[in-house]
Amino acid sequence: MSELHGYLVRGIEALQADAPIAAIAEFETAIMSAGNEFELADCYYWLATAQHDNGDLDASTITLEAALELIADTDAAELRGRCHESLADLAMEREDATGAHFHFGTARALLSDIDAETAAHCLLGMATADLGVDEFTRAEAQLYSAATEFEAIDDAGGIAAALDMLALLLTELDRAAEAIPHLTRLAGILTEHSDFAGAADANWRLGKLLLPALRIEEGIRVLESAKFDFLRAEEPLEAAEVALKLGMVMDDLGRFAEAAANYREGGDLCATHGDPDDALWYDVNLATVAMNTGDHLTAEATLTKAADRYRNSGTDVGTARYAQTLRFLGALRTEQSRFELAVGHYEEALDIGTSVEDEEFIADCHYGLGLVATLTGRYRLGLEKLSHARESFSRTGSDQKEMLCHHSEGICWSALGEYSDATDSLLAARRGAITYSMDLQRAITDMHLGVVFTETGRFAEAEQLLRGARAVMIAAELPDRVIAADGNIAGLYLKQGRYADAAKIYHSSADRLRTREFHSQAAVCTQNEGMALIMIGELDASAAAFDQAARYFAADPDHRANLALVHRGRGLLATMRRDHDTALAEFAAGRALALELGTLIEVAKSDFFVAITLFDRDDSAVSTAIDLALPAVLYINSIRLQFDSATDRVSWSALYTQLQAHLFTLAVRHPDPTLLGDLIEVSLNSGTHTTATSRDLLRTTTLTAAMLDISGPPHPSGAARIHGGAATLVAGAALPMAPPPRLRMPDGRLALAPYFAAATHRYGLTDPANEVRTW
Numbered sequence: 001m002s003e004l005h006g007y008l009v010r011g012i013e014a015l016q017a018d019a020p021i022a023a024i025a026e027f028e029t030a031i032m033s034a035g036n037e038f039e040l041a042d043c044y045y046w047l048a049t050a051q052h053d054n055g056d057l058d059a060s061t062i063t064l065e066a067a068l069e070l071i072a073d074t075d076a077a078e079l080r081g082r083c084h085e086s087l088a089d090l091a092m093e094r095e096d097a098t099g100a101h102f103h104f105g106t107a108r109a110l111l112s113d114i115d116a117e118t119a120a121h122c123l124l125g126m127a128t129a130d131l132g133v134d135e136f137t138r139a140e141a142q143l144y145s146a147a148t149e150f151e152a153i154d155d156a157g158g159i160a161a162a163l164d165m166l167a168l169l170l171t172e173l174d175r176a177a178e179a180i181p182h183l184t185r186l187a188g189i190l191t192e193h194s195d196f197a198g199a200a201d202a203n204w205r206l207g208k209l210l211l212p213a214l215r216i217e218e219g220i221r222v223l224e225s226a227k228f229d230f231l232r233a234e235e236p237l238e239a240a241e242v243a244l245k246l247g248m249v250m251d252d253l254g255r256f257a258e259a260a261a262n263y264r265e266g267g268d269l270c271a272t273h274g275d276p277d278d279a280l281w282y283d284v285n286l287a288t289v290a291m292n293t294g295d296h297l298t299a300e301a302t303l304t305k306a307a308d309r310y311r312n313s314g315t316d317v318g319t320a321r322y323a324q325t326l327r328f329l330g331a332l333r334t335e336q337s338r339f340e341l342a343v344g345h346y347e348e349a350l351d352i353g354t355s356v357e358d359e360e361f362i363a364d365c366h367y368g369l370g371l372v373a374t375l376t377g378r379y380r381l382g383l384e385k386l387s388h389a390r391e392s393f394s395r396t397g398s399d400q401k402e403m404l405c406h407h408s409e410g411i412c413w414s415a416l417g418e419y420s421d422a423t424d425s426l427l428a429a430r431r432g433a434i435t436y437s438m439d440l441q442r443a444i445t446d447m448h449l450g451v452v453f454t455e456t457g458r459f460a461e462a463e464q465l466l467r468g469a470r471a472v473m474i475a476a477e478l479p480d481r482v483i484a485a486d487g488n489i490a491g492l493y494l495k496q497g498r499y500a501d502a503a504k505i506y507h508s509s510a511d512r513l514r515t516r517e518f519h520s521q522a523a524v525c526t527q528n529e530g531m532a533l534i535m536i537g538e539l540d541a542s543a544a545a546f547d548q549a550a551r552y553f554a555a556d557p558d559h560r561a562n563l564a565l566v567h568r569g570r571g572l573l574a575t576m577r578r579d580h581d582t583a584l585a586e587f588a589a590g591r592a593l594a595l596e597l598g599t600l601i602e603v604a605k606s607d608f609f610v611a612i613t614l615f616d617r618d619d620s621a622v623s624t625a626i627d628l629a630l631p632a633v634l635y636i637n638s639i640r641l642q643f644d645s646a647t648d649r650v651s652w653s654a655l656y657t658q659l660q661a662h663l664f665t666l667a668v669r670h671p672d673p674t675l676l677g678d679l680i681e682v683s684l685n686s687g688t689h690t691t692a693t694s695r696d697l698l699r700t701t702t703l704t705a706a707m708l709d710i711s712g713p714p715h716p717s718g719a720a721r722i723h724g725g726a727a728t729l730v731a732g733a734a735l736p737m738a739p740p741p742r743l744r745m746p747d748g749r750l751a752l753a754p755y756f757a758a759a760t761h762r763y764g765l766t767d768p769a770n771e772v773r774t775w
Contacts, residue, residue, distance in 0.1 A: 004033040004043075011046055020054035038076055041067040045083055052090065061090050081110035085118065088125055100129040120149035120158055127165060140169060160189050160198070167205065176209045183209070187222075191229070200229035204242055211249065216437045220249060240269035240282075247285055251292070252400060254440025254476055260289045277318065280306055284325055291332050294480040294516065303329050323352040323361065330368045334375065337520035339558045342372050360401075363392035367401065371408050377561035377597040379412045386412070403432030407445050414452050415561070417601035420642035422452050443472035444481070447488055454492045456643070457651030462492050480516065483509050487525050494532055495655070503532035523552040524562060531569050539576060546570050564593035564602060571609060580617035584610060600763045601639065604632040607762070612662055622669045630679075630752065631759035633663050638765055678751040681743055 011026030027047040034040035044067035051060035064083050071080055088103035108122035123146035130139035143166045150158030163186040170179035183206040190199035203226035210219030223246050230239035243266030250259035267282030287302035303325055310322035326349035333342035350365035370385030390405035410425035426449045433442035450465035470485035490505035506529035513522035530545035550566045553559040567590030574583035591606035611629035614621045636659065640652040660683070667676045743751040750756075759765035 002033075004030055004035070004039060007033060008043070008046060011050065015050060015053060018053075020050045023050040024054065037070045038074065038079070041070040041076070041079060041083075044070070045079060045086070048083075048086060052086070057090055057093060061087065064090075077110045078114050081107045081114070081118070084110065085122065085125075088122075088129075092125070092129065095132065097129040097132040100132075101126050104129065116149065116153050117155055117158065120146050120153070120155070121161075123149065124158075124161055124165065131169065136169065136173060140166070143169065156189055156193060160186055163189070164202070167202075171205070171209065176213055180206065180209055180213070187225075196229040197233035197235055200226045200233060200235070200238065200242075203229065204238075207242075208245070214435060214437075216249075216253070220246065223249075236269045236273040237278075240266040240274070240278075242266075243269070244282065244285065247282075247289075251285075251289060252436075252441075253438055254292075256289050256293050256476070260286060263289065277309065277313070277321075280309060281321055284321070284328065288328055288331075291328070291335060293478060296332060296336055296517075299328075299332050303332060319352065320356075323349045326352075327361075327364055327368060330365075330372075334368065334372055337375075337558075339372050339376050339556075343369065346372070359392055360396045360398055363389040363396070363398075363401070366392070367405060367408070370405075374408055374412050374415075376558035377415075377599075379415050380598055382412045383409060399432060400436055400438070403429050403436075403441070406432065407441075407448065410445075410452070411448055414448070414455065415597075415599060417599065417639060418642065419452055419456050419639065420644075423449070426452065439472060440476055440478075443469040447485055451488055451491065454488070454495050456648065457495070457655040458648060459492060459496055459651075463489075466492060479512075480518065483512050484521070487521075487528070490525075490532075491528065494528065494535075497535075499532045499535035503529050503536065503538075506532060519552060520559070523549045523559075527553075527562060527566050527569065530566075530573075534569070534573055534576060539573060542569075542573055546573065560593045561597055561599070564590045564597065564599075566590075567593065568602070568606060568609070571606075571613070575609070575613055575616065578616075580613055583613045587613065601636065604635045604763055608632040608636075608659060608662075611666070615666060619669065622666055623671065626666050626670050626675070627755075627758070629659075629663055629666060630755040631762055631765075633659050634682075634752070634755060634759045635763040635765045638759075674745075674749070675752075678743075678745070678749075681745075682740075682751050 007026050007030035011023045011030065014020070014023035014026060024047065027043055027050055031040060031043045031047065034043050044063050048060040048063035048067065051057075051063060064087050068080060068083050084103045084107035088100045088107060091097075091099035091103060104122045104125040108119045108126070111122070112119040123142045127139040127142040127146065130136075130142065143162050147159060147162035147166070150162060163182045167179045167182040167186065170176070170182070183202050187199050187202035187206060190196075190202060203222045207219045207223035207226060210216075210222060213219075223242055227239045227242040227246065230236070230242060243262045247259045247262035247266065250256070250262060263282050263286040267279045267286070270276075270279035270282060283302050284306045287299040287306075290296070290302070291299040307322060307325045307329065310318045310325060313319065313322065326345045330342045330345035330349065333339070333345060346365050346368045350362060350369075353361040353365055366385045367389040370382045370389060373379070373385055374382035386405045386409050390402050390409070393399075393402040393405065406425045407429035410422045410429060413419070413422035413425060426445055430442055430445045430449065433439075433445055446465040446469040450462045450469065453459070453462035453465065466485060466489050470482060470489070473481035473485055486505050487509045490502045490509065493499070493502035493505070506525045510522045510525035510529065513519075513525060526545050527549035530542045530549065533539070533542035533545060546566055546569050550563065550570075553563040553566060567586045571583045571586035571590065574580070574586060587606050587610045591603055591610075594600075594602035594606060607628045611625040611627075611632070614628070615625040633656070636656055637653065640649040643649050643652065664676075664679065667679050670676070742753070742756070745751055756765065
């Protein structure tokens with residue numbers, strides 16, 4: 001072995017032993033022994049490598065440039081290529097993308113016929129440099145070329161590197177669909193070569209792309225693989241992170257047992273290998289499962305403990321977890337109907353989110369506050385908060401949370417008597433639940449949609465929705481949700497006149513809810529039981545039910561909406577007992593609360609019942625009764641114009657035929673001889689059909705599609721079979737109806753003008769600007 005070769009060998013051994021200073025000494029001595037320019041340039045290359053390893057970038061650059069100058073006019077392509085490759089690495093460390101790209105390109109040109117592997121790696125370097133200056137198109141092309149060249153030489157490591165970089169780039173460019181196959185192949189290559197940590201990382205990234213691409217089950221399987229491979233690679237904390245993600249996914253899907261198993265697994269891994277505060281975070285998420293499955297005591301204990309621990313953590317992570325824990329506590333207090341506490345938790349969390357300008361978290365808090373406002377009868381405030389949150393979720397791409405806003409907005413619109421808007425919102429939420437395979441959330445939405453259909457007289461559809469939702473709750477082993485479904489089915493029975501069946505279900509549901517300490521929901525069932533008992537003549541039992549519900553609702557102003565209904569029920573009970581003064585007082589109390597809440601349909605119903613009670617007490621009060629009843633009926637009847645489908649309008653009108661009958665009874669006795677004729681004319685003047693707007697068509701088509709999904713294709717009625725498509729067209733088409741024009745009578749009067757004016761003043765009835773003559 002020559003003296004020069006010995007120095008070089010010892011220097012390279014020193015580099016391999018991570019002793020760059022010793023290597024520098026050997027290479028400097030080797031320089032003195034170099035016999036020609038090539039040998040000298042080779043010594044310079046190795047000296048520059050040692051200087052680089054020693055952190056002296058400037059010296060390394062000067063040495064490499066000197067080496068290149070020595071062999072500039074020679075055919076030493078390989079050595080020149082290695083020098084340019086090293087200069088490219090130095091440029092990358094200096095964040096000199098232009099210099100790096102030049103040197104990688106030069107090295108590639110020199111080495112392409114000598115060292116195909118290094119030449120392909122130079123393409124990776126050029127792509128990396130381009131990414132640093134946002135030259136995404138050129139970088140993408142270079143990465144595809146690199147992958148092809150590595151394929152040609154069967155270099156699995158190179159292929160994996162190119163696929164890895166391609167997937168990162170495409171993900172960054174929001175081209176997830178193109179990144180997915182690269183990550184799939186990358187994970188397969190790494191698994192085949194027993195690189196379990198690399199395969200786990202690839203599957204972790206892949207799973208997070210598959211889920212928003214709506215490939216839910218595939219995403220779950222890939223994440224399970226990632227967790228398994230992280231454990232095989234002895235990276236338990238990374239496995240715990242995947243377990244947390246899986247838990248959240250399962251939680252959203254309503255697969256609570258699987259969610260809990262993942263949260264526990266992740267928490268155990270953190271407790272054994274990590275920080276106790278991290279392990280506690282898994283307990284916090286486990287508490288959300290307890291809350292969703294009705295185990296409020298466990299959820300409360302865990303969340304309270306976590307809030308105390310995180311409150312004074314003094315770290316950014318601890319503060320963020322404290323804010324999230326407060327939000328979860330807000331949700332728990334809402335479930336428990338402890339609304340004042342819920343607002344306090346949400347507002348404290350909102351302050352933290354606002355201080356760090358976290359838009360999605362701020363929207364989370366507004367959603368929670370909107371839901372509280374909705375459940376406490378402040379419907380307009382609820383809509384304001386929910387709309388604000390939904391717009392934020394739309395901006396941040398949080399589709400599932402946007403879906404929840406639509407759901408809660410539907411509840412608000414329904415309470416306000418805006419049933420068409422309620423249906424739109426709930427159908428939007430339902431579409432979202434179906435899109436994301438969230439069967440439980442779809443069932444919860446179906447329950448509220450079933451309530452809207454019950455309220456508007458669409459009983460067949462309501463029953464299909466409610467029973468379908470109940471079956472999902474049973475399968476999910478959620479007894480509290482099953483009880484809620486039973487209560488809604490009882491509400492359907494009440495509307496259908498199956499009063500004994502309704503009373504029985506309400507009584508059973510109330511007992512089960514009180515046993516489980518859901519006192520607010522139990523009181524609602526008891527309130528409704530009272531109404532059913534009136535209808536089957538069990539007046540004493542009805543009074544006891546109303547008294548029990550009233551004691552609960554009166555203790556908390558957040559239950560004003562329910563208390564208003566109790567007052568109305570008591571008023572009807574007093575009317576049945578011919579205790580007119582008590583009835584009038586109860587109706588007045590209910591009306592005042594309804595007016596305060598903005599539920600104008602309940603205000604109108606109260607006015608109507610007052611009218612009937614006044615006339616029942618003294619038939620000489622017919623004028624006063626008409627002055628109250630007629631505007632109320634005009635307003636209630638106008639609500640049918642919300643619906644685009646003729647069958648839906650008919651269903652609504654059928655609900656209130658009894659009101660119309662009472663009204664004609666009063667009109668016959670009224671001293672004004674023109675009133676009855678005017679009432680008949682107005683009753684016949686049902687409205688003006690209009691051309692459906694694109695929004696109307698979309699809504700009707702969407703509703704039709706939803707009902708087909710719920711119940712299957714409809715069977716044609718006898719009329720439809722006889723008359724062909726015409727009956728079907730009229731029954732189900734988008735055939736909106738505008739408010740009818742005012743009728744100008746032969747004597748110049750507008751029919752029922754003072755009563756329409758009163759309906760506009762009291763309830764906001766829309767007054768059309770047009771009129772038609774009746775002669």
